[in-house]
Structures are given as C-alpha cells and as structure tokens.
Amino acid sequence: MTEINLSWPKNYNEVPKEAFVRKDIYAEEVKRIFHGTEWHPVAHESELPNPGDFKTFRLAGVPLLIGRDVEGVVRVFYNACSHRGNQLETAIMGNKTEFECPYHRWLFDSKGDLVGCPNPREFLPGFNKADYPLAQPRFDIYFGLIFVTLSAETEPLLEYLGDSQNCLRELLAGDGRLKLLGYQKVRYDTNWKSYTDNDGYHAPLLHQAFKMLNWQGGKGRQYTATHRGHICFESALSVATGPSVLKDKSLIEFKGQDPAVGSRIVSLFPTFVSTKHLDVINLRFATPIDAETVEVHYAYFAHQDDDEDMVRHRLRQSSNLLGPCGLISMEDASVFHRIHIGNHTPGSAIFQKGVHDPLKLESEFLQNDESGNLPRWEYYRSVMGFERATV
Missing domain, CATH: 3.90.380.10 (Naphthalene 1,2-dioxygenase Alpha Subunit; Chain A, domain 1)
Known part of the structure; x- marks a missing residue:
C-alpha cells in the first residue's frame, strides 16, 4: 500500500x-x-419487508443493491450490470422481481441470475448466461442488521463485533x-x-x-x-x-x-x-x-x-x-x-x-x-x- x-x-x-x-x-x-478489512452496516432487513423489496446504497463510492428475492431471502449485489458495468438500478428503494440494464437490455432476476440478453447467438462461442450473474460482496446479518465487507480477509462478523x-x-x-x-x-x-x-x-x-x-x-x-x-x-x-x-x-x-x-x-x-x-x-x-x-x-x-x-x-x-x-x-x-x-x-x-x-x-x-x-x-x-x- x-x-x-x-x-x-x-x-x-x-x-x-x-x-x-x-x-x-x-x-x-x-x-x-x-x-x-472492515464490516459496514448498510441496511436492516426490516427496510425490505416484502419479496422484491430493494434499496440502493453507496459505500465510499461503491454502489450496492440490497434486496429480498422472490423467496424472501436477503441478498446483496454490486449495483452494476455483469456485462459492461452500467449502474443497474437508480431508484433509492422500491419493489422489483427483475432488474433490466437499459444499456443493452440484459435482464436479471431477484436472485441476481442473468435470465435474458438480446442476440446471444452472436456472442463469444460457448457463452452461457449462468456465467454472468450479478457480482456479490461478502455480507452477513446480525439481528437483522446487514453488514458488507469488500475484503475476503475481513474476520468473521461476530469476532469483529466483539463485546x-x-x-x-x-x-x-x-x-x-x-x-x-x-x-x-x-x-x-x-x-x-x-x-x-x-x-x-x-x-x-x-x-x-x-x-x-x-x-x-x-x-x-x-x-x-x-x-x-x-x-x-x-x-x-x-x-x-x-x-x-x-x-x-x-x-x-x-x-x-x-x-x-x-x-x-x-x-x-x-x-x-x-x-x-x-x-x-x-x-x-x-x-x-x-x-x-x-x-x-x-x-x-x-x-x-x-x-x-x-x-x-x-x-x-x-x-x-x-x-x-x-x-x-x-x-x-x-x-x-x-x-x-x-x-x-x-x-x-x-x-x-x-x-x-x-x-x-x-x-x-x-x-x-x-x-x-x-x-x-x-x-x-x-x-x-x-x-x-x-x-
């Protein structure tokens, strides 16, 4: 450094x-x-009470998309399309079961999986949608409080919180x-x-x-x-x-x-x-x-x-x-x-x-x-x- x-x-x-x-x-x-190597609280689960609820947050410039998928599971993604990195969602909060990138119309479900993209037959040979989900940072939850870390080396959350x-x-x-x-x-x-x-x-x-x-x-x-x-x-x-x-x-x-x-x-x-x-x-x-x-x-x-x-x-x-x-x-x-x-x-x-x-x-x-x-x-x-x- x-x-x-x-x-x-x-x-x-x-x-x-x-x-x-x-x-x-x-x-x-x-x-x-x-x-x-720090854990950062970015939301509480109660901000996302229903399937499809989401909020966006920027962590020192890094855009995050925090949501609850259609099965009710809380997920955290980088708020960027897995294709060319375009910001995926601009709303502060809302409810969606799909997120579409306006640049090239790549479509992601609430679990972050790529479910649609125009003209894939003209992509690189062997292209597979399963290889292009939304990227996710490490996250953990303590009594509903959602923490994110941008490092793979950060200690486990409970150890980090200590007393x-x-x-x-x-x-x-x-x-x-x-x-x-x-x-x-x-x-x-x-x-x-x-x-x-x-x-x-x-x-x-x-x-x-x-x-x-x-x-x-x-x-x-x-x-x-x-x-x-x-x-x-x-x-x-x-x-x-x-x-x-x-x-x-x-x-x-x-x-x-x-x-x-x-x-x-x-x-x-x-x-x-x-x-x-x-x-x-x-x-x-x-x-x-x-x-x-x-x-x-x-x-x-x-x-x-x-x-x-x-x-x-x-x-x-x-x-x-x-x-x-x-x-x-x-x-x-x-x-x-x-x-x-x-x-x-x-x-x-x-x-x-x-x-x-x-x-x-x-x-x-x-x-x-x-x-x-x-x-x-x-x-x-x-x-x-x-x-x-x-x-």
Missing part, C-alpha cells in the same frame, strides 16, 4: 488536525478502511424484529472523521435539549468493545420536571422497561452509529462522499409487536428528537462544519475530559467523558500506518 507521511503525537490524547483535511490521506482511507454484540442486540429491541418508520437524509460539510468523533462530553453542552434529560448528571458508562475501536454507551437519563420543560411532555416521555438505561449508543468503526434515546430506535448509515463531505441516512424503527399507540409514540419522538433538525441534535450540522473549518489550522486536537494519563490508553469511561474516542483513534492510526512519535 501507499505510504503516507504524517507526524502523529506521542500522547494518546492528541490527534493531528491534518488527518481531517488532507486529500491524500482521504484517498488512502478509502482503500484501507472503506474498501478494506459490542450485547449492547447492539439490546438496541435492536432484543430480537431485531423491527418495523421501518421512515428516514431523514442529510449531507454534512465535514470530513467523515469529524462526524464520528462525537463524544459524551459535548452532549449537554452543545445540545440544549439534553439538559431536559439530565445527561450531565447521568451515571452511565461507555466502553471500548473490541480492538477495532467500537464504542458502546449505556447511559442513564432522567427527565426533568418544572416550568422550563416542554409543554408537551410526551416528546421526552420514556416508556422503556429500564429507566436506568434511558440511552444506548453503539458506534462501530468507521462510520455506523446506532442509538436508542428514550424510545427512539435509530440506525445511522453513513458514507463519505469526499474529504469534505459525509452523507448520513437516519433510519427510524418501531418494534413489530408495538401496538398502535407505541408506534405513534416512537414516530413522534423520532421526528422531533434526532436527525438533522431534531431537538437533541439540530446543532450538529453547524458544529461539524465549524470543526472542519477549524481543522485547517496547525497543531493537534487535544482531548481532556476523562484523560488520566496521556501515555496510557484506557477501555472504560464515564458517561460524560470525551476520552472514550481515543481507542478508536488509536485503531485508525494503526490501520493507516502512521508512526507515533517517541518524544
């Missing part, structure tokens, strides 16, 4: 700002991370039997690492709505789940009372069974974030567009066993709390962009909250620490091959 020179500080709590903005570094990230499995399973309602409520999609003017560098320290300070949930006083924890730098939050929230609270308290009402864990977050390297704040089940499928832009698909879910009132409750909370204009996270877009601008200055970003020894990397953190992001940065540094300074 290409070697890139970047001076990485000796202290674990320092991250060079160059890592956020250099275009040569971004190009190498695409090769080593997004097209390398994040339990928290992720709980976030997926315990059994993964979800029902799609809808999406909010946005592009942030920032590098993908700025987007994923969110921490527990900023939550009640930037997001005023978190004051209503007493995040700052929470007794929850965050911990590193694997050597891959995944981070899990199990956070305590308590809804405030009094005249300063919203007039419609149902927006921050918690109907979950365990109020001691009012929030769960699983952040899987490199860009996937899943959250359950109060009763909102939110999966965030993110992909870098370029060195200065990241696209995030906020997908919201209910549980299949929810009654009508609970579905309505989850829907109202989903549309009002999270996403690009949610009460909790509406400030993110502005701050992400300002971080990106600020990172065009010399020096390093220096983490403070929760750092006990800059020369030691820890794995357990308090709910409001920013130091929980440091194991992720150490993993990133090692994947990119950046040498840490010794002095």
Whole structure:
C-alpha cells in the first residue's frame, strides 16, 4: 500500500488536525478502511419487508443493491450490470422481481441470475448466461442488521463485533424484529472523521435539549468493545420536571422497561452509529462522499409487536428528537462544519475530559467523558500506518 507521511503525537490524547483535511490521506482511507478489512452496516432487513423489496446504497463510492428475492431471502449485489458495468438500478428503494440494464437490455432476476440478453447467438462461442450473474460482496446479518465487507480477509462478523454484540442486540429491541418508520437524509460539510468523533462530553453542552434529560448528571458508562475501536454507551437519563420543560411532555416521555438505561449508543468503526434515546430506535448509515463531505441516512424503527399507540409514540419522538433538525441534535450540522473549518489550522486536537494519563490508553469511561474516542483513534492510526512519535 501507499505510504503516507504524517507526524502523529506521542500522547494518546492528541490527534493531528491534518488527518481531517488532507486529500491524500482521504484517498488512502478509502482503500484501507472503506474498501478494506472492515464490516459496514448498510441496511436492516426490516427496510425490505416484502419479496422484491430493494434499496440502493453507496459505500465510499461503491454502489450496492440490497434486496429480498422472490423467496424472501436477503441478498446483496454490486449495483452494476455483469456485462459492461452500467449502474443497474437508480431508484433509492422500491419493489422489483427483475432488474433490466437499459444499456443493452440484459435482464436479471431477484436472485441476481442473468435470465435474458438480446442476440446471444452472436456472442463469444460457448457463452452461457449462468456465467454472468450479478457480482456479490461478502455480507452477513446480525439481528437483522446487514453488514458488507469488500475484503475476503475481513474476520468473521461476530469476532469483529466483539463485546459490542450485547449492547447492539439490546438496541435492536432484543430480537431485531423491527418495523421501518421512515428516514431523514442529510449531507454534512465535514470530513467523515469529524462526524464520528462525537463524544459524551459535548452532549449537554452543545445540545440544549439534553439538559431536559439530565445527561450531565447521568451515571452511565461507555466502553471500548473490541480492538477495532467500537464504542458502546449505556447511559442513564432522567427527565426533568418544572416550568422550563416542554409543554408537551410526551416528546421526552420514556416508556422503556429500564429507566436506568434511558440511552444506548453503539458506534462501530468507521462510520455506523446506532442509538436508542428514550424510545427512539435509530440506525445511522453513513458514507463519505469526499474529504469534505459525509452523507448520513437516519433510519427510524418501531418494534413489530408495538401496538398502535407505541408506534405513534416512537414516530413522534423520532421526528422531533434526532436527525438533522431534531431537538437533541439540530446543532450538529453547524458544529461539524465549524470543526472542519477549524481543522485547517496547525497543531493537534487535544482531548481532556476523562484523560488520566496521556501515555496510557484506557477501555472504560464515564458517561460524560470525551476520552472514550481515543481507542478508536488509536485503531485508525494503526490501520493507516502512521508512526507515533517517541518524544
């Protein structure tokens, strides 16, 4: 692989700002991370409830076609015709039992098999349609969450997830039997690492709505789940009372069974974030567009066993709390962009909250620490091959 020179500080709590903005570094990230040996969540099975349902997604530029075939089996294909590579499907989502390439009218069924092509008698001798199915990347499924890797060398999914499995399973309602409520999609003017560098320290300070949930006083924890730098939050929230609270308290009402864990977050390297704040089940499928832009698909879910009132409750909370204009996270877009601008200055970003020894990397953190992001940065540094300074 290409070697890139970047001076990485000796202290674990320092991250060079160059890592956020250099275009040569971004190009190498695409090769080593997004097209390398990582698993990337790209959809949940509940987005494809019926035979023939499909959605499309681009993983750092690589087009994917994710669908459920006529027999109900989930499949993932590269979204490219096996003939000359033309993009096969342009719709964001839909329902089809066949996919036809408009260029030369090659036709594929929902299993990805080539079932028709014009004038095959004039093709190369011995041409056989069975030799030209849609190509497929490796994929696996964990409680309905569909993961893709573009490398044959990536470790098995469960090994990759490590200790994040339990928290992720709980976030997926315990059994993964979800029902799609809808999406909010946005592009942030920032590098993908700025987007994923969110921490527990900023939550009640930037997001005023978190004051209503007493995040700052929470007794929850965050911990590193694997050597891959995944981070899990199990956070305590308590809804405030009094005249300063919203007039419609149902927006921050918690109907979950365990109020001691009012929030769960699983952040899987490199860009996937899943959250359950109060009763909102939110999966965030993110992909870098370029060195200065990241696209995030906020997908919201209910549980299949929810009654009508609970579905309505989850829907109202989903549309009002999270996403690009949610009460909790509406400030993110502005701050992400300002971080990106600020990172065009010399020096390093220096983490403070929760750092006990800059020369030691820890794995357990308090709910409001920013130091929980440091194991992720150490993993990133090692994947990119950046040498840490010794002095």
